[in-house]
Amino acid sequence: MGRLDGKVCVITGAGGGMGREAAIVFTREGAKVCAADVNLAAVEETVGLCEGEAFAFQCNVAVEDQVAAMMAATADRFGGIDVLYNNAGISPDDDGSILDTTVDAWQRVQDVNTLGVFLCCKHGIPYLQRRGGGSVINVASFVGIVGAATSQISYTASKGAVTAMSKELGVQFAREGIRVNALCPGPVETPLLLNIFGDNPAALERRKIHWPTGRLAKPREIVNGALFLASDDSTYVNGATFLVDGGLTAAYVTPE
Numbered sequence: 001m002g003r004l005d006g007k008v009c010v011i012t013g014a015g016g017g018m019g020r021e022a023a024i025v026f027t028r029e030g031a032k033v034c035a036a037d038v039n040l041a042a043v044e045e046t047v048g049l050c051e052g053e054a055f056a057f058q059c060n061v062a063v064e065d066q067v068a069a070m071m072a073a074t075a076d077r078f079g080g081i082d083v084l085y086n087n088a089g090i091s092p093d094d095d096g097s098i099l100d101t102t103v104d105a106w107q108r109v110q111d112v113n114t115l116g117v118f119l120c121c122k123h124g125i126p127y128l129q130r131r132g133g134g135s136v137i138n139v140a141s142f143v144g145i146v147g148a149a150t151s152q153i154s155y156t157a158s159k160g161a162v163t164a165m166s167k168e169l170g171v172q173f174a175r176e177g178i179r180v181n182a183l184c185p186g187p188v189e190t191p192l193l194l195n196i197f198g199d200n201p202a203a204l205e206r207r208k209i210h211w212p213t214g215r216l217a218k219p220r221e222i223v224n225g226a227l228f229l230a231s232d233d234s235t236y237v238n239g240a241t242f243l244v245d246g247g248l249t250a251a252y253v254t255p256e
Contacts, residue, residue, distance in 0.1 A: 002030025003231040008078040010034045010071065012061050012120060013088030015042030017190035018139070020049070021219040022085055022226055027052030029227065031083070034074040053078075061088045061116030068123045081127035082134045083230045086120045089113045089139060089158075097151045106154040113158035121169060125178065133177025137229045138166045140182040142245045163241055170239030179238035181229050186245030189216040212247035
């Protein structure tokens with residue numbers, strides 16, 4: 001018996017990284033999954049790796065009509081929605097210091113990371129209401145709590161916004177049996193992050209000094225946190241900033 005038996009889950013950003021891992025794990029745990037991504041070929045590949053029921057849906061989470069269609073297609077196919085795993089996010093190279101980042105670069109990140117979560121909650125939560133409850137997992141980041149010395153101003157601001165949004169929604173819908181939490185990973189071994197470090201191994205070594213574990217998280221380690229939040233094991237976890245960061249935010253220095 002799986003921990004998500006009978007649950008219908010929408011996972012955005014499922015074309016790779018943590019989203020792909022989540023789709024694989026969630027279906028293995030009994031969930032029926034809408035695996036969504038802006039890259040249809042990538043998310044179809046994800047579905048091919050799933051052991052249970054899943055279908056691919058092409059969706060740009062920054063486009064309202066596409067998000068609404070994604071939720072409707074999932075409910076039509078599976079009879080409703082129980083879990084929203086709002087995972088889609090970007091961190092482009094031109095998002096840097098506030099002194100250098102253009103308005104266009106700022107807005108591009110906000111559209112996906114902040115507006116995308118807003119739209120998925122706006123159009124997804126009504127389906128959870130019809131089910132009499134459910135779980136919303138909004139992927140934020142540890143940088144939304146502590147900031148980033150190596151600046152990525154729009155990304156950091158977007159993740160802070162997701163954390164605050166999740167708290168408000170958690171309070172608003174708690175008495176309807178809907179819990180909303182911000183999942184805040186530390187640095188994760190995903191294509192997105194490895195690409196950032198790929199051309200600069202010295203930068204990776206410099207950052208590793210500040211990680212208590214001395215390593216990046218594996219996607220599965222973050223998804224295990226999401227699995228807990230999606231399951232009925234977490235029915236009293238709501239409005240939380242759910243850190244899965246290997247202790248990164250617990251201290252400002254690591255042992256010598």
